[in-house]
Amino acid sequence: MAWETVIGLEIHAQLSTKTKIFSGASTAFGAEPNTQACAVDLGLPGVLPVVNAEVVRLAVRFALATNSSITERSQFARKNYFYPDLPKGYQISQMALPIVGPGEMTIFDGEDRQKTIRITRAHLEEDAGKSVHDLFSDQTGIDLNRAGTPLLEIVSEPDLNSAVEAVAYAKKMHALVRYIDICDGNMQEGSFRCDANVSIREKGSDVLGTRSEIKNLNSFRFLERAIDFEVERQIDVLEGGGEVVQETRLYDADRDETRSMRSKEEAFDYRYFPDPDLPPLLVEQSFIEQVRANMPELPTVRTQRFVTDYELSEADAVTLTSERPTADYFEATLAAQHITPRLAATWVMGEVFSRLNNDGLSLEQSPVNAEALAGLLIRIQDNTISGKIAKSVLDTMWESGEPADKIIAAKGLQQITDTGAIEAMIDEVIANNPEQLAEYRAGKDKLISYFIGAVMKASKGKANPGELNKLLKPKLDG
């Protein structure tokens, strides 16, 4: 039997505000436990929540970036449950009237085809505190610093049909929220986390299968592995004659498997109702226009601009604009010196990316910034050094942080463009290789590359390749 995978993602993006969604307490990460929860976050008697306007602005930004509708009159609701890290006994969220309505996002599926994923909704809510299990023996600590931190929960339709597509969607969403500066995307700190709803059905069927929901996946690798495991598990259940039960499952990275947390029967009735402390949230058209006027350039627009303005291929433009820091770095390189876009693109995507990869660094952590890279590339462009030597200069820049010019001068790496000097080296190489010369003259044309290599070696890689090519052949031909 052929099965089709069906996935819908719920993504929690922590909104980058200085203060909490309903209070003025700080949202800074890493503070001493319980120093950043104020009376509002704790739900003490006599206090009232007030919506942080910045949170609304960021949600509207998201809506504009995803072609989503904006609810003119949305409503906060209480989601009631009892848990030690939830001081009020309810979480303020949005249920029936989320601030962001249907929208969409286009991804590339596993076969490089474009696919549009429908966004069902995105709603505002407050985060809960944190239970700390590893600080005291036999006791659990509660840190309420995170209570009241603003979250945007982005819910997709079940339009994703493989783990690869789910990861592509999650990555694109991750890049987008950083592009529009609404979330720092730090997955280790929990600023961006996913729940995956997974089901399978017979290929060709249009009825959804029963799903399980895998909670709190905080890396793309875990998201992919959890889905793959879950699909296999559900296939085994159905092919073994059983039935998939609707339940919440946890992914255990150490054992690479999902485990049941609670089934639908145990599912909690959250008794949602409109929060009487918060009036409906009105988003006026003038407010939306103000947000629109301050929107940064969106990735898709930037991609097209890179194709048009820099004459890059669509694929290169997509790579360079997929993350905002990459696009910024590339453009800063061009701005620093008159580097041709093609050369800068090749070096950013090739040499820079591979060194970052090797060192496990992000572009923001690169030891060579855009200005420094431009300082190197301009020396390739003006023929001071060859591309090959430039690679070794970049290695040194990477280690020492010194500018390209200083390294080139200190190591005497300037290309030899003086024709007299190159000719002298060619003459010497020819004199030292009489046999190869004879073979070449007898018709073995390919030996020209042997001579090029030998002269290059004699020049320690510094002979200008263009000059060398021009001078060598006439001499070989006699």
Ligand code: ADP
């Ligand atoms: P809940 O209120 O229980 O969270 P929703 O109906 O809001 O459920 O759906 C949550 C997520 O689950 C959405 O992303 C949705 O696309 C996805 N989803 C719903 N049904 C299925 C299914 N049968 N298979 C896969 N995903 C599903």
Ligand code: MG
């Ligand atoms: Mg849900």
